[in-house]
Amino acid sequence: MSDNDMNEREKTAMTEEQIETEDVSDANRGRVISDSTDEADDVLIETGPTAGLDDDKPSRGTGQTIVESRNIDVWYGDDQALRDVSIAIPENEVTAMIGPSGCGKSTFLRCINRMNDLVDICRVEGELTLGGKDVYDENIDPVALRRRVGMVFQKPNPFPKSSRDNVSYGLNVQGIEGDHDEIVERSLKQAALWEEVKDRLDESGLGLSGGQQQRLCIARAIAVDPEVILMDEPASALDPIATSKIEDLIADLAEEYTVVIVTHNMQQAARISHKTAVFLTGGELVEFGSTQKVFENPDSERVEDYITGKFG
Amino acid sequence: MAAGEDAVGRLRRGSGLRFEQLKGRVFEALLIGATLVGIVSLLVLFGYIVFDAVGPLAASPRWYLLYFGTLVTPTAAFTLYARRRPAVRAANARAFAAVFGGVVLSLAVYAVSDALSPYDVFIYLVFGGGPSVSIAVYARKMNDNTFAGPAVPVSMVIGVAVAAGFYDVLRPIIGTVPRWITYIAITTVPVAAITGWFAAREWTTRRGLLTAGVVVAGGFAVAGGALVSGIDPSFWVVLFSGTVVPVAFVVGSTAATNPEGRIGMLGPFVVIGGGLLGAVVERQFGIAGLDSYLTPTLLLNSWDGLNAANAGVYPQIVGSIIIVAFMGIMAIPVGIGAAVYLEEYAPATGWRGRLASLLEINIANLAGVPSVVYGLLGLALFRNTLGFGTGIVVAASGTLGFLILPIVVVSAQEAIRSVPDSRRRASYGMGASRWQTLREVVLPEAVPGVLTGTILALGRAIGETAPLVIIAVATTTYSAPSGLFSSATALPLQIFASAGNAKPEFRTGVVAATAIVLLALMILMNAIAIVVRNRYQKDD
Numbered sequence: 001m002s003d004n005d006m007n008e009r010e011k012t013a014m015t016e017e018q019i020e021t022e023d024v025s026d027a028n029r030g031r032v033i034s035d036s037t038d039e040a041d042d043v044l045i046e047t048g049p050t051a052g053l054d055d056d057k058p059s060r061g062t063g064q065t066i067v068e069s070r071n072i073d074v075w076y077g078d079d080q081a082l083r084d085v086s087i088a089i090p091e092n093e094v095t096a097m098i099g100p101s102g103c104g105k106s107t108f109l110r111c112i113n114r115m116n117d118l119v120d121i122c123r124v125e126g127e128l129t130l131g132g133k134d135v136y137d138e139n140i141d142p143v144a145l146r147r148r149v150g151m152v153f154q155k156p157n158p159f160p161k162s163s164r165d166n167v168s169y170g171l172n173v174q175g176i177e178g179d180h181d182e183i184v185e186r187s188l189k190q191a192a193l194w195e196e197v198k199d200r201l202d203e204s205g206l207g208l209s210g211g212q213q214q215r216l217c218i219a220r221a222i223a224v225d226p227e228v229i230l231m232d233e234p235a236s237a238l239d240p241i242a243t244s245k246i247e248d249l250i251a252d253l254a255e256e257y258t259v260v261i262v263t264h265n266m267q268q269a270a271r272i273s274h275k276t277a278v279f280l281t282g283g284e285l286v287e288f289g290s291t292q293k294v295f296e297n298p299d300s301e302r303v304e305d306y307i308t309g310k311f312g
Numbered sequence: 313m314a315a316g317e318d319a320v321g322r323l324r325r326g327s328g329l330r331f332e333q334l335k336g337r338v339f340e341a342l343l344i345g346a347t348l349v350g351i352v353s354l355l356v357l358f359g360y361i362v363f364d365a366v367g368p369l370a371a372s373p374r375w376y377l378l379y380f381g382t383l384v385t386p387t388a389a390f391t392l393y394a395r396r397r398p399a400v401r402a403a404n405a406r407a408f409a410a411v412f413g414g415v416v417l418s419l420a421v422y423a424v425s426d427a428l429s430p431y432d433v434f435i436y437l438v439f440g441g442g443p444s445v446s447i448a449v450y451a452r453k454m455n456d457n458t459f460a461g462p463a464v465p466v467s468m469v470i471g472v473a474v475a476a477g478f479y480d481v482l483r484p485i486i487g488t489v490p491r492w493i494t495y496i497a498i499t500t501v502p503v504a505a506i507t508g509w510f511a512a513r514e515w516t517t518r519r520g521l522l523t524a525g526v527v528v529a530g531g532f533a534v535a536g537g538a539l540v541s542g543i544d545p546s547f548w549v550v551l552f553s554g555t556v557v558p559v560a561f562v563v564g565s566t567a568a569t570n571p572e573g574r575i576g577m578l579g580p581f582v583v584i585g586g587g588l589l590g591a592v593v594e595r596q597f598g599i600a601g602l603d604s605y606l607t608p609t610l611l612l613n614s615w616d617g618l619n620a621a622n623a624g625v626y627p628q629i630v631g632s633i634i635i636v637a638f639m640g641i642m643a644i645p646v647g648i649g650a651a652v653y654l655e656e657y658a659p660a661t662g663w664r665g666r667l668a669s670l671l672e673i674n675i676a677n678l679a680g681v682p683s684v685v686y687g688l689l690g691l692a693l694f695r696n697t698l699g700f701g702t703g704i705v706v707a708a709s710g711t712l713g714f715l716i717l718p719i720v721v722v723s724a725q726e727a728i729r730s731v732p733d734s735r736r737r738a739s740y741g742m743g744a745s746r747w748q749t750l751r752e753v754v755l756p757e758a759v760p761g762v763l764t765g766t767i768l769a770l771g772r773a774i775g776e777t778a779p780l781v782i783i784a785v786a787t788t789t790y791s792a793p794s795g796l797f798s799s800a801t802a803l804p805l806q807i808f809a810s811a812g813n814a815k816p817e818f819r820t821g822v823v824a825a826t827a828i829v830l831l832a833l834m835i836l837m838n839a840i841a842i843v844v845r846n847r848y849q850k851d852d
Contacts, residue, residue: 147743157734
């Protein structure tokens with residue numbers, strides 16, 4: 001897809017001020033592409049905790065913050081899941097969230113598109129903004145919010161519908177006009193699934209393999225052209241080959257979308273992310289910075305212990 | 313060496329293990345026994361009923377030989393032939409479904425329309441179905457479902473209300489038309505539309521219109537033929553629309569699309585032809601047949617409490633169908649609605665959450681309340697509070713509706729709960745609203761389960777006796793109910809009443825034959841529902 005196409009699509013969905021931001025990003029893109037043409041294809045071979053860390057990771061980031069949280073606290077009933085989390089997630093980059101089980105990283109992810117609203121006992125305090133707007137403002141409709149923030153889940157969860165209907169689901173429920181067949185094709189191509197399913201678009205999405213299902217879910221998420229894509233351990237249920245496909249895909253997606261990914265796999269975070277946030281037990285955000293810095297020279301001793309495997 | 317022998321020794325079938333295995337075998341045998349108790353007692357029960365109903369001892373050996381030759385041998389030969397040919401088997405199944413489904417459906421439609429008056433059915437069908445079907449077709453054609461969803465049910469309700477409001481004006485106008493023309497309107501025209509739609513989908517719109525035209529013309533031809541021969545065309549019009557047209561359509565399309573299986577469509581005709589041939593020979597040669605109470609007389613006559621050979625349960629059959637159908641119309645939407653609310657909307661926390669869980673527990677308990685108690689509820693509500701007449705259809709349907717409501721709610725809840733949460737999350741994550749998630753993801757997946765529960769509930773309702781006794785439904789009526797406010801009776805009540813008849817042939821023969829009719833009605837309903845359910849599951 002050419003950049004022109006992309007702009008056409010984005011402009012229809014964005015507000016005026018966002019188009020201005022987009023213009024800035026175009027200027028940035030040109031510059032960044034020129035100095036980072038080497039793709040990190042060989043990263044899978046390396047296995048150390050800092051594997052895949054290049055000195056200049058390819059990034060088309062705009063330098064703008066798209067999601068920002070200030071002093072977020074989350075409770076499930078009486079249990080506090082997140083403590084005073086403040087973070088600024090940059091636009092058009094991959095931000096990874098790592099940490100041991102139960103540290104609140106998935107909870108934070110679900111705060112961004114208010115999926116936590118579906119949990120009755122969950123209570124969120126603090127401020128979380130998307131493009132400068134507080135998403136917990138009472139004027140914000142969570143349904144409208146989720147239309148701008150796509151989500152890919154840990155377990156592939158396609159609907160028991162055909163592959164075509166799976167991808168066009170968001171288009172239908174959001175009432176997006178246009179040639180749906182064309183958007184389906186484009187999304188499946190972006191999700192690197194088109195070649196595998198183009199001859200069986202009308203067969204059930206449940207008949208695909210696990211890795212294909214997950215890419216179908218990614219195609220479903222990007223078909224509606226969201227601003228941010230949240231991924232909750234998208235590769236944890238997949239085999240290594242499927243995982244590497246998903247990782248390549250995430251790198252491609254970061255050219256057009258802001259990706260926030262929760263992962264248990266530190267090598268994965270090192271390979272694919274520009275920024276890394278480390279949550280540790282108790283729901284604290286202990287460290288947040290460029291992936292390289294966090295993995296090579298973390299400020300916190302606890303983070304260093306966690307990354308080197310002494311703890312967690 | 314020694315260690316190796318030890319290992320072998322441990323693997324050998326030792327006496328300690330043998331005892332464990334013996335225990336396992338005994339346990340398995342006990343379980344098989346427990347399973348067989350159920351099956352054997354069921355077989356004995358059915359055997360007993362059938363024995364009483366058809367009196368097999370009265371038939372001479374020649375009778376058995378005759379039907380063995382005309383019915384059993386050809387059917388068995390045909391089954392054997394079809395067994396290893398899947399195409400033939402499939403065609404056979406389709407033909408059977410078309411022939412027997414068509415006959416049963418035609419009979420039921422005719423019986424119910426005839427009882428309620430075809431003019432009324434026509435008025436409500438036109439006003440309730442006309443606008444909503446047009447809206448649905450239009451929305452499909454324009455590919456715009458934004459308003460069709462709410463507009464279809466709303467227009468249906470408004471249409472029925474308008475029809476009820478203007479009934480007094482409409483009825484005399486419609487009443488000037490001969491009865492058989494209303495039957496053409498309520499059976500032939502919809503059947504023509506459906507076959508035409510199928511044909512249009514298969515071939516071209518032109519052929520679709522042509523097919524529909526042929527069907528309507530056929531309906532008029534049948535009616536004309538009947539009028540010329542001096543008989544009432546109504547029943548023949550219904551039989552033509554409900555049986556001949558679907559059978560012709562299925563036979564024609566199978567013959568065209570499935571040349572290998574073509575011969576399989578002879579299946580039902582082998583059975584019917586064999587039965588008819590047997591009957592003709594039996595009468596011609598005066599062969600002593602069964603001493604059966606399961607005869608056309610039983611199905612078509614009204615009750616005769618003095619002469620068992622003349623007793624029929626036609627009003628009871630129609631009453632049962634109408635009571636259960638109206639009950640379903642009232643109770644099923646309410647039950648499914650409550651289940652959807654409790655599963656998808658009701659909060660889990662706070663005082664409203666506690667209220668919802670209290671409700672849920674109580675509904676589950678209500679499912680176990682004895683049916684007699686529901687009879688008391690119906691008596692208090694319909695007779696004493698609302699002052700309805702004794703034993704009318706509305707009261708019977710309402711009482712049975714309360715009875716099945718908790719069953720419908722609980723089973724629908726279970727079906728909705730079995731839809732994985734990950735699907736809901738996926739839908740919400742795509743920016744779908746709760747209603748969209750419900751309509752697009754949850755309900756389509758829950759439909760087979762909801763239908764299963766609903767069928768079980770209908771099966772329970774059609775056999776209920778005690779609540780109907782309590783609300784004083786008559787055990788015997790001599791004509792089918794003519795409307796929702798006319799008095800009716802049901803099959804189980806007639807069984808209950810005639811089990812106490814002074815004459816022994818009632819207590820054994822008629823009761824058993826009526827029980828078989830009731831069971832057949834129930835199996836038929838289950839069969840329809842299973843077909844519908846399998847269709848939905850296949851579409852996934």
